[in-house]
Every structure is written in structure tokens, then in C-alpha cells.
Amino acid sequence: QVQLVQSGAEVRKPGASVTVSCKASGYTFTGYYLNWVRQAPGQGLEWMGWINSKNGGTNYARKFQGRVTMTRDTSITTAYLELSRLTSDDTAVYYCARASGELRPGPPDDYWGQGTLVTVSS
Amino acid sequence: QSALTQPASVSGSPGQSITISCTGGSSDVGGYNYVSWYQQHPGKAPKVMIYEVSNRPSGVSNRFSGSKSGNTASLTISGLQAEDEADYYCSSYTTSSTVVFGGGTKLTVL
Numbered sequence: 636q637v638q639l640v641q642s643g644a645e646v647r648k649p650g651a652s653v654t655v656s657c658k659a660s661g662y663t664f665t666g667y668y669l670n671w672v673r674q675a676p677g678q679g680l681e682w683m684g685w686i687n688s689k690n691g692g693t694n695y696a697r698k699f700q701g702r703v704t705m706t707r708d709t710s711i712t713t714a715y716l717e718l719s720r721l722t723s724d725d726t727a728v729y730y731c732a733r734a735s736g737e738l739r740p741g742p743p744d745d746y747w748g749q750g751t752l753v754t755v756s757s
Numbered sequence: 758q759s760a761l762t763q764p765a766s767v768s769g770s771p772g773q774s775i776t777i778s779c780t781g782g783s784s785d786v787g788g789y790n791y792v793s794w795y796q797q798h799p800g801k802a803p804k805v806m807i808y809e810v811s812n813r814p815s816g817v818s819n820r821f822s823g824s825k826s827g828n829t830a831s832l833t834i835s836g837l838q839a840e841d842e843a844d845y846y847c848s849s850y851t852t853s854s855t856v857v858f859g860g861g862t863k864l865t866v867l
Contacts, residue, residue, distance in 0.1 A: 670856060679760070679861040680795070680803065680846050694854050735793065735808050742793040742848035742856050745814055747802040 637661040639731050641748035647755050652719040655751045657731030662746075664712040665689040668734035670743050671705060671716045673727040674750075681727075685740050686714055694740065721755045728752050761786065761847055761859035768865040774835040777862045779847030780828060785857055787828035791850035794823055794832045798843045806845075807832060834864075842866040 642656040657669065671683040684695035686705040693705045699718070707714040714731060728750040732743030762780040769775040779786065779794075786792055792810045795803035805814055807823035810830060820835045830849070834841055847859040 672858075679844075680797075680848075680858045682848075682856045682858055685856070696855060730802060732803075735791075735805075740854055740856070741791045741850045742808070743795075743803070743805065744793075744808060745805045750802055 637733070637746045639733065639746055639748040641729075641731060641751045644752040645754070647721050647753065648757055649722055649755055651721050651755075652717060653721060653753050654715055654717045655729050655731075655753070657714045657716070657748050659688075659712045659714070659733075662733075664707075665709055666737050668738075668740045669705075669707070669714045670732045670734055672730045672732055672743065674730070675724070675727040678727075683716070683729075685734060687740075688714065689738070718753075721753075723755050725753065726755050759857075761849060761857055763845075763847060763859040763862045765860070766863045766865065768867055769834075769837045770867045771837050771839065773837050774833060775837060775864065776834075777832045777845055777847075777864070779830040779832070779849075779859045781830075781849055781857070782828050784853075785849040785851040786825065786830050786847075788852060789850045790825070792823070792825060792830045793848045794821075794830075795846045795848065796841075796843045797846065803846065837866055839866050 640658045670685045704717040731748040733746040735744035794807040797803040810825045811823045
């Protein structure tokens, strides 16, 4: 069965960086784009960007450009989200979520990671 | 990219039907049939209820239906049940090859 398993909770100080991993299994990893979505406490869903798992191409939301890097390692079917220059506003649950439809970007389908809480606090 | 516009809250009694709207523009909702709807219960990851405007994944109740007219997509839930109480989000593909979410709608079952 399709699974996306994310790394555990992180605590960082303002100004630091954080990397969240997303291990995929149960499907052809290179056949689907992966979205990264975050949700601040009590807030809505916010799309951060996607990565083309096949060729590593990315597209980031304008808000995060310059501060976000999405990568993947096809040998271990794992995607990574790195966010730098953290502030308290980056405190949120970060999700990876597979895009619906093969080999094209788009909204997430029903396969989401369990979420990773990133807390930014001095 | 601005968020899609959803009502902050809707409510209905058990057995009734409700509709949640999701308004964007020609560069997102109006331009593509890649609109999805998600249900999120507290502390849980979102669950897709509708994809590509009106398609229901296997396992999702046929009480959930989706449609689109122009720049506005809609999610209708018929025969409301207590378990439907949750937050609902719409999402669309855009001309910039990005994805945009709605602000979310809290559904209360009275």
C-alpha cells in the first residue's frame, strides 16, 4: 500500500534551518510529483511547492522562494524539504503529499505523510 | 498567488444538505478541471473527498459531490451526518503550474 512516512518533530531557533524527510513506498516513486504543504497552528493549508520526483525539477510558491529547497533521492525513494532563515511564523505542521495524476503536477491525492511539527522558538 | 475564497463556516442539521463554495479566477479554478476537496478532522492529515472537480475516490461516500461553474467550484454534502463535522478545503492547479488552497470552511453539524 502507498505510504509516505515523514521524519520526526523538530525544534529550531530563529535564523536556523530545518530539513524534513518524506520516505515513499508502495508505488513507483518517480511516477508522481510530491507536494509540500504546511499548516500553522489553528490555520489553513498552505502550499509550499512541488518536486518532480523523476528529474528533480521544482516549483516553489512565491512566498518561499529563496528560502526553500526541495530535493529527492530516488535510490531511497525519499524527498526532502529544507527551509532556512526560520522565524516563529514558520512554526507549523509540514506535510508531504503525492500529487494526483501520474507524471504531472497538481493538487494532492489521498496520500499524505503523517505530518512533521516544526517549532521555531528562542 | 492569492488563496481561493471559501466561506469561513457553514452549518446544517443531520439529514440536510449543505454546499461549500470555492471561488478563484480564470487562472486557477476557471481554467482547469484540477480542483480537489479535502476533509480534515482535528489533529489528522487531510483526506481527499473529491478530485478533478467531481470525481470521488473509492471509499468516499456518495453523499459527497463536486461541481464547477465558471470560476467557482462547489462541494455538496447530502444527508449530513455527525461525522461530517470537520474543516473542508478546496485546492486548484494554476497557470503558474502551482497549487493553491482555499482558506478552509468549518462545517458544524447542529
